[in-house]
Amino acid sequence: MVGGPTKGTEFRPVSFNTPKPLFPLAGQPMVHHPISACKRMPNLAQVFLIGFYEDREFALYVSSISNELKVPVRYLKEDKPHGSAGALYYFRDLIMEDAPSHIFLLNCDVCCSFPLPDMLEAHRGSGGIGTLLVIKVSAESANKFGELVADPITKELLHYTEKPETFVSDLINCGVYVFTPKIFGAIQEVSTHREDRANLRQVSSFEALQSATRSLPTDFVRLDQDILSPLAGKKQLYTYETMDFWEQIKTPGMSLKCSALYLSQFRFTSPHLLASGDGSKSATIIGDVYVHPSAKIHPTAKIGPNVSISANVRIAAGVRLISCIILDDVEIKENAVVMHAIVGRKSSIGRWSRAQAEGDYNAKLGITILGEAVTVEDEVVVTNSIVLPNKTLNVSVQEDIIL
Known part of the structure; x- marks a missing residue:
């Protein structure tokens, strides 16, 4: 998920002439690090970059990275923002082209070691439809992220809340997921449920106007609030905790910190x-x-x-x-x-x-x-x-x- 030009405004002025996902960290574009992690997965079929930047902004990078990694990388441009789950669903036919057994969803503005093989192994053992990467942070900083509660033994996701006002847990969502194709059914249910609610809303025009401004478009589905929260506690979603580094790259200052983290990781992965x-x-x-x-x-x-x-x-x-x-x-x-x-x-x-x-x-x-x-x-x-x-x-x- 690479977002689009309306996002990442905190990243100015370095994003004025370069899309944020192509800003170099440790000498490689930001998006290169998660793509390289995918490349380390055996039987990788395709990498899709999903966002709403213009195609031309990614054309050169996509062709060079496809040649370099010898794996097909494609940029898919949304016609409008659909939310992270909605975007996945919007391109479901292309994603399912190779009939994959599993789908990884990674956010581009996350800096971590992307332990994808370990996540997949844990996910296969759980029998759920999805596993999310989580990490423990300080109680003071947790409310900037999605906080969650997981079963200490089974690692099942029991409760999920996005940026809560009161402290829930020091375990947070890292923005890295693995799903089975059943995730598409879960996203479709949210859209259908929304459509049904909209059709049933036989209320006065003033109330309809108010509720219309509150309700989201049926094809805009957020992964955290619309999928993770409702599916928590239903033996559908599980967690995998990383003990490695993790940061969110929201500002140029953080990009400097993350560049250092990736450079130190190169000692082990790409000396x-x-x-x-x-x-x-x-x-x-x-x-x-x-x-x-x-x-x-x-x-x-x-x-x-x-x-x-x-x-x-x-x-x-x-x-x-x-x-x-x-x-x-x-x-x-x-x-x-x-x-x-x-x-x-x-x-x-x-x-x-x-x-x-x-x-x-x-x-x-x-x-x-x-x-x-x-x-x-x-x-x-x-x-x-x-x-x-x-x-x-x-x-x-x-x-x-x-x-």
């Missing part, structure tokens, strides 16, 4: 993607760093930990990079420092300049963001600030949003 260097013939690399093969980096630069460098980046002598995402075609000149920051495509950072922040991933100005084609001139310091695209900074700024 060949991590850069190395000791400062003699190539730059000094500290910790987990991804460098695109086309990037040019001076041997006296010092990079890491948690740095991701995209295509055609040029990094001059004496540069220091810490905890940052550098996008395509960026130039960083001599002795500049970038720390806890995202540097947009085609931007330039001058000599002895700094783009830096304190690295509070949850705060609005906790990281510094330079939008596309921003020029920071020599000896300018940008601290805890957001700079919108196509700006030139010739004076230092602190805790500011440059429009």
